[in-house]
Amino acid sequence: MWCFHNSAAVHLERLFSFVPADYIQKRRRCFCSMPTMKISELFSQEKPVVSFEVFPPKPDSPFETVLEAVEALHVLRPDFISVTYGAGGSTHSKTLELAQHIKNELGIEALAHLTCISSSDEEIEKILDEIADRNLENILALRGDPPKDCHKQINKIHACNLIERIAARKKFFIAAAAYPEGHPEASSQEEDLLHLKEKVDAGAGLLITQIAFDNDYLKRFHEKALQHGINVPITAGIMPVFSASQIKHISGLCGATLPPALQNMMEKYSHNQDALQSAGIEYACRQIDDLVSYGFAGIHIYTMNRPLLARAILTGTNLR
Numbered sequence: 001m002w003c004f005h006n007s008a009a010v011h012l013e014r015l016f017s018f019v020p021a022d023y024i025q026k027r028r029r030c031f032c033s034m035p036t037m038k039i040s041e042l043f044s045q046e047k048p049v050v051s052f053e054v055f056p057p058k059p060d061s062p063f064e065t066v067l068e069a070v071e072a073l074h075v076l077r078p079d080f081i082s083v084t085y086g087a088g089g090s091t092h093s094k095t096l097e098l099a100q101h102i103k104n105e106l107g108i109e110a111l112a113h114l115t116c117i118s119s120s121d122e123e124i125e126k127i128l129d130e131i132a133d134r135n136l137e138n139i140l141a142l143r144g145d146p147p148k149d150c151h152k153q154i155n156k157i158h159a160c161n162l163i164e165r166i167a168a169r170k171k172f173f174i175a176a177a178a179y180p181e182g183h184p185e186a187s188s189q190e191e192d193l194l195h196l197k198e199k200v201d202a203g204a205g206l207l208i209t210q211i212a213f214d215n216d217y218l219k220r221f222h223e224k225a226l227q228h229g230i231n232v233p234i235t236a237g238i239m240p241v242f243s244a245s246q247i248k249h250i251s252g253l254c255g256a257t258l259p260p261a262l263q264n265m266m267e268k269y270s271h272n273q274d275a276l277q278s279a280g281i282e283y284a285c286r287q288i289d290d291l292v293s294y295g296f297a298g299i300h301i302y303t304m305n306r307p308l309l310a311r312a313i314l315t316g317t318n319l320r
Helices: 006-015 021-032 039-044 064-074 092-105 121-133 159-167 189-202 215-227 244-254 260-268 273-294 307-316
Strands: 049-054 080-083 109-115 138-142 173-178 206-209 234-238 298-302
Touching (some): 039 109, 039 173, 039 206, 049 064, 064 080, 064 092, 064 307, 080 092, 092 109, 109 121, 121 159, 138 159, 159 173, 159 189, 189 206, 189 215, 206 215, 215 234, 215 273, 234 273, 260 273, 273 298, 273 307
Parallel strands (some): 049 298, 173 206, 234 298
16 A cells, blocks of 8 residues: 655655656657547557546636646556536636647647537537647537536537537547446436437447446446447546545535445545545555456546546556
């Protein structure tokens, strides 16, 4: 088990700005000359596809606040990095700016999130134009959640409708979200799987699962997806435990079950943040090793813009 004390954690965080500038520049010069790639091509490799999720700064925060974290993450050589989209599109411009930076400056394929719940058809078309203009061609299509105090009209629309609209352009590769424990609004997992098949039939070529802390749910979901004729790659979404209160909040929002072993771990280390983070990393590593052995096509790490956690996970698994 890793154990990071405060001074060690600070030191390791600094190590991510430790990478010599000339090394980063060499990587940029090398990768920026590469042709644009659809993420589907990555899944032809024999090893699991490793991806990270990052989020852009809030609308009132400077762009530079996330650049240092992204610079550190790109050194870990993920196959692609996804960039989230604020509720109701609140970070839309910064999402695309960060995705463009990842793709065109750091030379890593970027997957830009796009939601449709509070955007008109015209707004979506304009955003798709902007995505293309920024030399991006990979999109994670989501219905999304309305922002708090939203004054815009909330559309009665599903991710499938957005996927169809994107697919009509015949330019973009489309990924979609999957819910191992069923979508919170679905009446049953069977209904949710039928909707998931509709997403694939509409043009989604990759499924990224919602956070899951219990591999049994992920494995059963994978088997049921195959039984429903869903034959696109599925990559499992993993988030390391870094804060008991935040993990409980996040799991409540997305409906992810916290298994007894994980709850006991969080209770045991509730008064020792460093020990909890170390145990959380070890738990995530065990999850990943098990899922890779099972046969998942990829592992998607929800980094929360914390390079130290991502690096520790890659060190503790056979992903790199």
